[in-house]
């Protein structure tokens with residue numbers, strides 16, 4: 311084990327895979343520049359040469375098609391985007407082409423490609439630099455969708471994503487980059503499609519994605535302190551394929567389910583989970599499923615409205631209190647948004 | 658002294674003073690919005706906005722401080738938006754990357770590179786259909802030219818003869834990446850000339866010279882309804898985003914010649930040559946600086962929007 315930040319873990323996985331398999335290459339706008347995609351491509355040019363860590367023109371859609379072609383002919387591309395919002399320009403190649411490369415060749419062609427997309431948040435990212443949109447991708451057959459929360463998961467899941475013979479959308483929350491923990495050294499992978507119990511508890515299940523797991527962990531501490539409530543937190547980690555069993559068995563145990571999703575709720579992943587729980591664990595539910603997500607507006611710039619836009623630990627505490635019929639605890643002393651203080655702009 | 662020369666100098670100085678004020682106060686961390694500074698490139702928006710005047714409908718990128726100020730002269734709203742206050746034209750929802758004030762001719766800004774280029778083609782077409790005297794103009798960089806939608810827009814605009822004004826501010830960089838690393842051709846205007854589009858190019862940093870070229874473009878638009886593509890070279894003084902220089906990062910050299918030929922210096926000298934008293938220039942500069950500083954202070958003191966404003970404007974009407 312070695313202490314690593316989330317960004318170091320991504321770099322570690324990439325470096326190891328590039329050393330192991332010389333068909334792996336990284337490309338994207340800014341990939342080899344001195345900022346190195348927030349330090350996640352540092353040293354790749356020096357170690358592996360310019361042909362394996364490539365700058366590109368601003369041409370998201372065509373460069374995705376480029377990746378697909380390279381993948382069909384034996385390469386393993388990792389296409390990096392500094393914001394998910396820019397991936398939207400590549401939707402044609404991703405949805406019409408990449409996702410059905412295998413299906414459209416009756417399984418004869420493969421497209422082992424990873425698309426890394428960073429979710430921006432805070433410090434005035436605004437409505438064009440803050441989207442998540444994981445459910446856009448999980449809606450599409452043929453795509454795998456990964457949202458790691460911890461540094462270890464970032465390393466293990468990126469390794470599996472690179473080794474996978476199918477297209478994988480790999481979604482990284484900017485604020486998670488600062489997280490640090492002990493990460494296994496050397497070769498380490500976590501299978502795609504396996505969720506993780508982040509915290510065990512018997513009173514209520516919280517299924518959270520990406521950054522919302524951090525908020526859920528904060529909420530869990532408060533709920534224990536104020537109410538003696540033990541919530542269970544499940545991080546699905548990959549939403550496509552989805553580890554249904556880990557979610558269903560938790561809900562069957564607790565009888566309560568809250569989905570805390572790092573995106574808008576309407577037509578989102580939370581809706582999918584609510585349907586899953588209603589279809590397969592209805593009899594265990596003591597109350598309807600609750601969804602927590604962004605307010606249904608574009609993301610505003612000013613911090614005050616951003617704070618109103620994003621749900622946080624407090625939102626989760628209130629939802630749990632309501633569901634379990636508990637009195638509202640006094641959260642005025644709680645230091646929310648503390649992570650934002652580490653994040654000084656511009657990016 | 659010509660009033661044109663003076664007006665251009667005022668726009669140049671206002672843009673520069675406003676950004677210098679941002680640099681002075683940014684470290685306080687109250688302007689929580691990523692700043693893409695116009696510094697060094699102000700002569701283009703100053704010239705374009707001066708020439709278009711009230712006819713101009715401008716569409717911009719995230720690098721829109723100077724275009725906003727030159728088009729609207731709304732320093733108070735500008736700083737309101739930087740501080741996220743209700744005095745900003747978007748009441749804090751937009752910040753530096755999304756300045757928009759359609760009533761004052763700044764239609765909108767987009768932080769998705771190149772995404773307003775096709776929008777301007779449609780805006781210009783509507784102006785033509787409705788016979789307005791407005792001229793739709795879009796500012797974009799040499800990076801935006803990489804995107805497919807730029808080339809599609811050139812084709813559409815040429816085909817449909819939409820009287821749009823395309824202003825390519827070529828600072829040679831997309832973030833830290835030079836044109837050489839991104840473009841598989843040598844000369845952009847040469848390629849654009851193959852479209853049925855009027856092309857104007859310049860390497861000058863003289864705002865008054867650029868102003869003359871924009872007037873020429875407007876003439877073409879008025880007489881022929883032909884789209885005009887202006888390729889204007891310029892130099893970004895600061896880092897891509899943020900308020901500092903970053904020459905130590907190593908991706909480019911500081912090129913002193915751009916500072917020697919800096920537009921403010923050129924225009925100030927022109928005023929002197931035209932007989933304007935240095936004292937009067939200094940006084941004018943001080944007035945602008947005071948106005949800028951006051952606008953910033955007023956923005957600091959202004960109120961934030963109420964939380965329920967979050968839901969305002971999601972749908973029109």
Ligand SMILES: Cc1ncc(C[n+]2csc(CCOP(=O)(O)OP(=O)(O)O)c2C)c(N)n1
Pocket residue numbers: 339368370396399720768769770771797798799800801802828830831832897
């Ligand atoms: C579609 C899209 N891709 C990538 C980005 C990230 N990005 C922001 S600015 C920029 C460079 C744009 O360069 P240019 O068009 O020359 O404008 P300049 O910043 O030089 O004014 C890039 C790549 C983006 N905002 N939008």
Ligand SMILES: [Mg+2]
Pocket residue numbers: 798799800826827828829830831832
């Ligand atoms: Mg540029």
